[in-house]
Amino acid sequence: MTYCVGLMLEKGLVLMSDTRTNSGVDNISVFRKMFTWSVPGERIITLVTAGNLATTQAVISRLEERTKAPSERSNSLMELPTMFQVASETGKLLRETIRETQESNGVRGKGRFTASIILAGQIRGMEPRLFMVYPEGNFIEASYDTPFFQIGETKYGRPILIRGYDRDMSFEDAVKLLMVSFDSTLKANLSVGLPLDLMVIDRDGFAPAHERRIEATDPYFSAISDGWGRELRSAFHSLPSYTFESEDAAE
Template sequence: MTYCVGLQLDRGLVFLSDTRTNAGVDNISTYRKQFTWEVPGERALVLMTAGNLATTQAVVSLLDERNLAPSERDPSLLTVPSMFQAARLVGKTLQDVIADSSQEGPASATKTFGATMILGGQIKGSSPRLYLIYPEGNFVEAQRDTPFFQIGETKYGRPILVRAFETSMDYATAVKLLMVSFDSTIRANLSVGTPLDLQVLEADTLRLGTSRRIQETDSDWRAISDGWSNALRQAFHSLPDVTL
């Protein structure tokens, strides 16, 4: 399992993903779940993945192969004219990989080899876009009423996002909120863990922004994790007593 979140802010996009992959409690590994592509001044894209590791690696490899020779393997993420078309390309690639992985039919393949992805970015001529891509290859786009997407182990980190996220946040505040969401998830589920990969994409720069790997010993991470625990304890003890 893993945990990835993409936020759509008024000023751009923020992505955070963990790196833990497990096939049981005695087989835990670290694999990157966040991938980026850019043509500075023209486009910048970020993809995060959750699900069957072989499936997600195959999808990313195929996308990379297309990018190496875009004129021969059009379309590619470096040539599609819009983020909508980029989402269609990722969705179709994911669908094809899953179908090729099983001879037992689409339903069985999706269950066994399934993966879900978050794609975000900006291509010159349009605003930043954020998409949630399903194993079947279809997708939905983030809107004002649904300005963030989660994939993987989502339930523990969702409450803080629902209660506190505002699209008007600056990047630093948004990253702090994501750290709290991830801290809650990591404390509740062993299948999610550090290091975390952070990527910021500022609107209209058409290039990748701040990129950072957050280790368990990272000073900001430790301060947020410890501070959130203390704040929760203080908030709990400040609540009125229950009459029995």
């Protein structure tokens, strides 16, 4: 499994991904699921991936090759004129990669080789944009109404995102929120694991504003994880008590 989130804020974009991959619970590895391309001063693009690892690695390698082979330069992440076109190209590569593997294996319909991608970035002269790319190659874009996307094991970490997210929050608060969301997920699903990768893209920065790997020994992550349990229990005790004379309980 996997857990990745992309948040759109007034100030820019924040992405976090875990790094655990597994093929059965007895075969666990660490693989990076976050990839960034940038032309400093002109564009920055970050992808996070969930799903079949061979599929997502193939998509990333193909995107990467295009930035290097001169003949394919026109389709490259470095050259495409808009984030919409970047999302289209990524979706097309994702769909083709899945279809090729399925066809070689005689798999029909929604198969084992599926994957999805959150794509974030900004190109000079345009707004920062955040997309969710589906295995079918199509995609949706974040908006004021739906300002963040999650892929992989999305449910455990969702309630705190729904309650804590605020479009005007600082990058620091957004990172803290993501750490709480990841901590809830890590506590519930063994197939999501540390270390985590973090990328902060500030509006009109066109370079990583802050980029980090959060290891299992990270003192801030431990402080959040321990503190959140304590704060949750104290929040719980601050709520009004239930009484068995229930009709009057809220008075």
